[in-house]
Amino acid sequence: MIPIELDINGQTIEMEVVPDLTLLDLLRAVGVVSVKKGCGEGDCGACGVLLDGVYVKSCLILAAQASGHSVETVESLGNVEHPHPLQTAFVDAGAVQCGFCIPSMLLAAKSLIEDHPEPTVEQIREGLDGNLCRCTGYVKQIEAVQTAAAVMKEEDHD
Amino acid sequence: MTNTFSQVGTNVRKVDGMALATGGSLFVADLAPENALCGMILTSPHAHARIVRMDISKAEALDGVFAVLYHGNVPRILHTTAGQGFPEPSPYDTAMFDNKVRYVGDRVAAVAAETPEIAARALSLIEVEYEILEPVFDPVKALQPGAPIIHDEPDAHVVIPVPYDKDRNLAAFVETSVGDVDGTLARCDIVVSGTYTTQYAQHCPIEPHITLCELDPYGRVRITSSTQVPWHVRRIVAQCCEIPVRRIRVVKPRIGGGFGAKQEVLIEDVCTMLCLRSGQPVLMEYSRKDEFVSSRTRHPSVCTTTLGFSKDGKIQAIRMHMVLNTGAYGSHALTVGSNCGSKVLPMYPCEHIEFKMEGAYTNLPVGGAYRGYGATQAVFSVECLIDEVAAKLGRDPLELRVQNHIRSGMGSPIFKALGEGTEGVEMTIGSCGLPECISLGAEAIEWKKPRTSSGRKARGVGMAILMQGSSIPHVDMGAATIKLNEDGSFNLLMGATDLGTGSDTVLSQIAAEEIGVDTAMMIPLSSDTDVTPFDVGAYASSTTYLSGGAVKKAALLIRHQILEVAAEMLRCEQDKLSIEDGRILGGAKVITISDVALHSLYSHNQKQIMASASHITEKSPPPFAAHFVDVEVDLDTGFVKLLKYVSAVDCGTTIHPKLAEGQTEGATMNGISFALTEEYLFNEKGRMLNPSFGHYKIFTTADMPEMVTIMVPTYETTGPYGAKSVSEISINGALPAISNAIFNACGVRMMHGPFTPERVARALREKS
Numbered sequence A: 001m002i003p004i005e006l007d008i009n010g011q012t013i014e015m016e017v018v019p020d021l022t023l024l025d026l027l028r029a030v031g032v033v034s035v036k037k038g039c040g041e042g043d044c045g046a047c048g049v050l051l052d053g054v055y056v057k058s059c060l061i062l063a064a065q066a067s068g069h070s071v072e073t074v075e076s077l078g079n080v081e082h083p084h085p086l087q088t089a090f091v092d093a094g095a096v097q098c099g100f101c102i103p104s105m106l107l108a109a110k111s112l113i114e115d116h117p118e119p120t121v122e123q124i125r126e127g128l129d130g131n132l133c134r135c136t137g138y139v140k141q142i143e144a145v146q147t148a149a150a151v152m153k154e155e156d157h158d
Numbered sequence B: 001m002t003n004t005f006s007q008v009g010t011n012v013r014k015v016d017g018m019a020l021a022t023g024g025s026l027f028v029a030d031l032a033p034e035n036a037l038c039g040m041i042l043t044s045p046h047a048h049a050r051i052v053r054m055d056i057s058k059a060e061a062l063d064g065v066f067a068v069l070y071h072g073n074v075p076r077i078l079h080t081t082a083g084q085g086f087p088e089p090s091p092y093d094t095a096m097f098d099n100k101v102r103y104v105g106d107r108v109a110a111v112a113a114e115t116p117e118i119a120a121r122a123l124s125l126i127e128v129e130y131e132i133l134e135p136v137f138d139p140v141k142a143l144q145p146g147a148p149i150i151h152d153e154p155d156a157h158v159v160i161p162v163p164y165d166k167d168r169n170l171a172a173f174v175e176t177s178v179g180d181v182d183g184t185l186a187r188c189d190i191v192v193s194g195t196y197t198t199q200y201a202q203h204c205p206i207e208p209h210i211t212l213c214e215l216d217p218y219g220r221v222r223i224t225s226s227t228q229v230p231w232h233v234r235r236i237v238a239q240c241c242e243i244p245v246r247r248i249r250v251v252k253p254r255i256g257g258g259f260g261a262k263q264e265v266l267i268e269d270v271c272t273m274l275c276l277r278s279g280q281p282v283l284m285e286y287s288r289k290d291e292f293v294s295s296r297t298r299h300p301s302v303c304t305t306t307l308g309f310s311k312d313g314k315i316q317a318i319r320m321h322m323v324l325n326t327g328a329y330g331s332h333a334l335t336v337g338s339n340c341g342s343k344v345l346p347m348y349p350c351e352h353i354e355f356k357m358e359g360a361y362t363n364l365p366v367g368g369a370y371r372g373y374g375a376t377q378a379v380f381s382v383e384c385l386i387d388e389v390a391a392k393l394g395r396d397p398l399e400l401r402v403q404n405h406i407r408s409g410m411g412s413p414i415f416k417a418l419g420e421g422t423e424g425v426e427m428t429i430g431s432c433g434l435p436e437c438i439s440l441g442a443e444a445i446e447w448k449k450p451r452t453s454s455g456r457k458a459r460g461v462g463m464a465i466l467m468q469g470s471s472i473p474h475v476d477m478g479a480a481t482i483k484l485n486e487d488g489s490f491n492l493l494m495g496a497t498d499l500g501t502g503s504d505t506v507l508s509q510i511a512a513e514e515i516g517v518d519t520a521m522m523i524p525l526s527s528d529t530d531v532t533p534f535d536v537g538a539y540a541s542s543t544t545y546l547s548g549g550a551v552k553k554a555a556l557l558i559r560h561q562i563l564e565v566a567a568e569m570l571r572c573e574q575d576k577l578s579i580e581d582g583r584i585l586g587g588a589k590v591i592t593i594s595d596v597a598l599h600s601l602y603s604h605n606q607k608q609i610m611a612s613a614s615h616i617t618e619k620s621p622p623p624f625a626a627h628f629v630d631v632e633v634d635l636d637t638g639f640v641k642l643l644k645y646v647s648a649v650d651c652g653t654t655i656h657p658k659l660a661e662g663q664t665e666g667a668t669m670n671g672i673s674f675a676l677t678e679e680y681l682f683n684e685k686g687r688m689l690n691p692s693f694g695h696y697k698i699f700t701t702a703d704m705p706e707m708v709t710i711m712v713p714t715y716e717t718t719g720p721y722g723a724k725s726v727s728e729i730s731i732n733g734a735l736p737a738i739s740n741a742i743f744n745a746c747g748v749r750m751m752h753g754p755f756t757p758e759r760v761a762r763a764l765r766e767k768s
């Protein structure tokens, strides 16, 4: 067992884990269920989190490696009463069908907007390339990221 | 058309959208209790083998193992895993566990253990001795005399009177003909023919199959499952586990996509048995590899089609011979097979039609329901051959389609000839927006614009027209219950199964429209077998059309009840009153639905305002579509780049335009991905070599072309507020449209999917 300490959405967690526990399994075990497992092999992108602000696939990272770092998941973005502009834009654009891919895609979108505050369609396509969605055909998601980016920019100015 | 409705036709917020976008605890895996055991399945490493000895004692003895199942300790109940109406049209050829394995990935045993690690270790301790049998992988060879017999057990059988010959590996058979095809073809000026094949593919819901089974203190089993067919799950689990239906409650939470894969009762029976044996909650989930290998697939097909035309460009005869590879079990073989005919042949009405379908058992993964359901396989040949005819006649393929396609007011003998295990029903087409789909789509793709090829890049355009259905007439049934609460809100309890499609939202809109309130006043709950009424499930493009019909009927009853109470309160005639935006108008004063609810629950002559209704259908009105694609083919590498893809769809009234577009875009993208990259690779022993997203490529944002979606409004009088179906149709277009565009660009005819660079390059080499 390995002792770890990490910050999950602003809360510090200390525990002992087996060496091969993935960050994905750890997060789900402690009740952060927005992080989804679609493959466990780094291919689907349903398990994305922001590790010290960088978008990563949590099934490819060991919990032990994440020790000492901070993890952000969609729970930290907003909630039903106070959603983040990305969440509002996704829902209103019709970009959420089954929703299984969405929490992770929102984090990928947040990270890409940080890099490109006014993302072009090309930049969005590149930024979301790792997030498989079998329901939507991606059209409305690309639209939603553009809408959200515009709202976020506006909010920044205010 | 102007929208005269207040809820229908508007983009209300998807009822579950924000809960999903904020990462709520909504899916099966999120709902499992901490003490749930892990259920895991041991699968066969052999394509065809008899189990001559099995020893589970070491696995049973392992610490942390609570139950081990294999053919020696579970009842042998032959059933079908296909979630279909009862009695099912698919053969009863599957046991929970059998003493024979029929494909690599077939079930051998299952365990429930404290942790996944212990479960995996327990599986490795199960000793199995196999007698290897000769396998057969090719569906055409499987049907030939002398082929190894896959279902040699005496008890496999069909439960409805349909042809079934397991001694010939024939899982399903359909044959029908009208007119004189031979004679007509002999007289035709132009006859084209070709054999087109489609490949294995998987639905790839991002959430794989997952089921949680728990015993409650009353000894009942609660099955929380990612399923499209909760009622069929209840019935089939009861059948396989030999427990009464009343001991089972199936709850459907949010579902992470299904596309037909979850119209199958795949793991619920095993998980329930593990739960019953262990007395513990059991969570069983498929890995991505399991999902590819042991779940369900699109039946691969070999389709030989012949079209006969007169020189004036009029279609005279169609012959289609379809061989479907159903894999080791006959799940959906008959019905996918008949849909190959019924969802394609009526598109070009003529008097001479022949259709034959053979569903062959092989020792490969199992076919099943997959969005498109046979139409995908069959329309490929027909729509490519139409272009071949156009080339021979020197006609514009678009014009040729316009000259021949079905229209409003027309019928087809095929509708009656081909049902789903039973006779079909006669049908005349009501709404048909195909002409508009074609003209608007052509405009969007700039059909007439000449494309200039330069150097090694050849440009071309292609199109295809499509039809599907909306539910299965006389077979499917949907039902809904609505009840009124004090604040004027309504519980909308539906059997209909929202699997991510948005049906909770669409059906809420229909109810709200009919009652006269805002959609926000509806509280939808879909599919809990203890709570909501029955529904066959989310398949056959039935939810909006059929379940929507049930919801609309129930809502009408509710409106009457509300007005009845309101008339009593206002002391006036009921027919003077109407409901608008939650208020009762026409009386001496305006009262609200909430006033009516409070009155009816607490004041006088008390009653719960509630109503239930069921709906069946006589018709399955087809939605129609025209797909167009602009491609660039690299003549050196064979890489096909899609520059633009246009889907123009007539689904009747779009109850929720954005969701209807979303269905179209999702289906279109899946179709494109199927046409260009998706395929199963097998080794010579029948083992799938690429069961991961790393090696089975599905399209991402980086691969997608520019997509244009056009919704063509029509009004289907038999549907709720004019609606037909939308979910399946657009998966069918890419294969023929892209093949036609490649032909247009560089003159090679791709007849076998997917059109990978290697295949296209080979075809180019063969041509030159």
Ligand code: FES
Residues within 6 Å of the ligand: A036, A037, A038, A039, A040, A041, A042, A043, A044, A045, A046, A047, A048, A057, A058, A059, A060
């Ligand atoms: S679970 Fe699929 S990438 Fe991590």
Ligand code: FES
Residues within 6 Å of the ligand: A095, A096, A097, A098, A099, A100, A101, A102, A132, A133, A134, A135, A136, B206, B256, B257, B500
């Ligand atoms: S919305 Fe279902 S996978 Fe993306």
